[in-house]
Amino acid sequence: MTKPGDKMGVCECCRIRFTTMLSPVLFGGLVALIGTSRGSYPFRHSVSPYLHPYLYRGCYGNIMTMETPGTACDITRLINCGVRGSEMFAEMDLRALKPYQTLIKEVGRRHCVDPALIAAIISRESHGGAVLQDGWDHRGLKFGLMQLDKKMYYPVGTWDSKEHLLQAVGILTDRIKAIQRKFPMWSVDQHLKGGILAFKSGIEAIATPMDIETDLVNDILARAQFYRRHGF
Structure with missing residues (x-):
């Protein structure tokens, strides 16, 4: 018979493993998000200058x-x-x-x-x-x-x-x-x-x-x- 303490140990172990697996995914998503927001040459029209006034530099260089x-x-x-x-x-x-x-x-x-x-x-x-x-x-x-x-x-x-x-x-x-x-x-x-x-x-x-x-x-x-x- 599994003791209550053993259940707590299994759950804690699963939580740690899940967090460990999730961290690279979150990090990768954050990198992708930053890369998208910064854009590349030429500057993409999809980044609205109304929403990003300090990022707006046009499509032809800063x-x-x-x-x-x-x-x-x-x-x-x-x-x-x-x-x-x-x-x-x-x-x-x-x-x-x-x-x-x-x-x-x-x-x-x-x-x-x-x-x-x-x-x-x-x-x-x-x-x-x-x-x-x-x-x-x-x-x-x-x-x-x-x-x-x-x-x-x-x-x-x-x-x-x-x-x-x-x-x-x-x-x-x-x-x-x-x-x-x-x-x-x-x-x-x-x-x-x-x-x-x-x-x-x-x-x-x-x-x-x-x-x-x-x-x-x-x-x-x-x-x-x-x-x-x-x-x-």
Whole structure:
């Protein structure tokens, strides 16, 4: 006859064995969950930026980890240059950009592009629209917040509309993807830099990694880092 004490011993032994078997399963599940939440390149749309605002970086790299010297220093620009110079210009445009902050974030989510990068391009190209005349530059060649060149693109919508911004950011992502296809061995950072340059100058202008190390690209990245720290 089995004594009550023996039953307790058997149950305790089973509990220990079950816990030992279950631990690797739980650990494996936790690892899988962490791996899914962190994702991989490119960033997956299934991770909602509404639910994960601090994880949202877009699909094309993290601008905050990218090194940039900022705007170029030369004989005509000895003081307001470098990262500090880019940040200074970005700060000057911050007030003009604030009314578009919600729109920029919405378009960024739609195209899976970092809103801070969109804000930086707008700052560099049109100072938040402050220098435009009915949406055009002073020569009448470029249109809208992101200054689409009419010789390269056919702008849609009004100059500061959602339609314009969706078109412009869509063109930017198309250029990044084109650089990914053209240079599959490049890094994520190089693909982003190449896409930014191709957005303004065309894909044909890019042949080597040296081609993407330009004042335009470096200045935009430094401004983007500034705007990330200021709510974009």
